[in-house]
Amino acid sequence: MFFLKDLPTREMIEGLAGRFAGADADAMLDELRLLRRASLRLRLVENYLTAQGLSQTQFLVLTVILREPDRDSLTSVEIAERLDVSRPVLSKTLATMERKGLIARQPHGQDKRCVLIAPTEAGTQTYLALLPGYCDALLAPLPDDGASKDPTATG
């Protein structure tokens, strides 16, 4: 998360440009705006999911399994490959999801080290029930906190 509410002014960045070479104030501002907007969006989505009892990662675990066209289960490693999280985190997430009854583990025939992870019926239904709200959160207008500090209002 990028927590800075008010981005630096262009003047500030240009002032910094004097200190070192290669500072491109406009490009940096664009990136900062991107970070801030995404953080607000992320918080919106996360709040929605949390209120529904799922973490982002739990939701995405269901996503990557359910969207697999020819499979109805994935191994832990396959999920980790699709989900930029470390395997220990995934391990804990899957333990939580199993405890909640969202997924079930099945033994992997060939490789006894692996476990196949499949959503339960409840897990699938939960996912489908949450999708509309997830999409809403994705498209909902943002607080736009930068613009709320309108200079004409404060002055």
Added chain:
Amino acid sequence: MFFLKDLPTREMIEGLAGRFAGADADAMLDELRLLRRASLRLRLVENYLTAQGLSQTQFLVLTVILREPDRDSLTSVEIAERLDVSRPVLSKTLATMERKGLIARQPHGQDKRCVLIAPTEAGTQTYLALLPGYCDALLAPLPDDGASKDPTATG
């Protein structure tokens, strides 16, 4: 952080549109791309700062105090107002920063509940030393993991 590496295809989203009203596949894809790009950028910046011994929040605390034009210290609440983090988190962050010698606490004359937070000389120097690398991380090209899964390359 948004951990999904491969965004859903447009077809997937449009398939979902059949399930509920109001799904705008293109707008949703735009938002997902935004989230993913920002997460990669955030990780880049965070990795840089972590390697230098600072967390994002610590860096931003220095940012908001040092960029204050007429002040050389802020209260905890003022920092919290500028930095979308909860006060307990800020409290812990400030304790860590004090332990590291990045900031110093001064008593607030009028209000004995408040404490004024000022960067130490070392804190200021650390901040200035990290700024160029921070800007570099902000502008560095991203892994672009979505495009790396080029169908023409895999097929």
Added chain:
DNA sequence: CGTATTTCGTTACCATGCTAACGAATCGTA
């Protein structure tokens, strides 16, 4: 002035991210 309310900073506790490291299973190779 005296008391209720609010505000500040902190503590306690929990969830979730990370790396390091471990046992168990598999693979590679002599």
Added chain:
DNA sequence: TACGATTCGTTAGCATGGTAACGAAATACG
């Protein structure tokens, strides 16, 4: 077959988010 290297999943330990709740100080108000 036997043994070293690798891979899978987990555990341990740490950092950093969050909310709830607390004491101390300031404020509001009768």
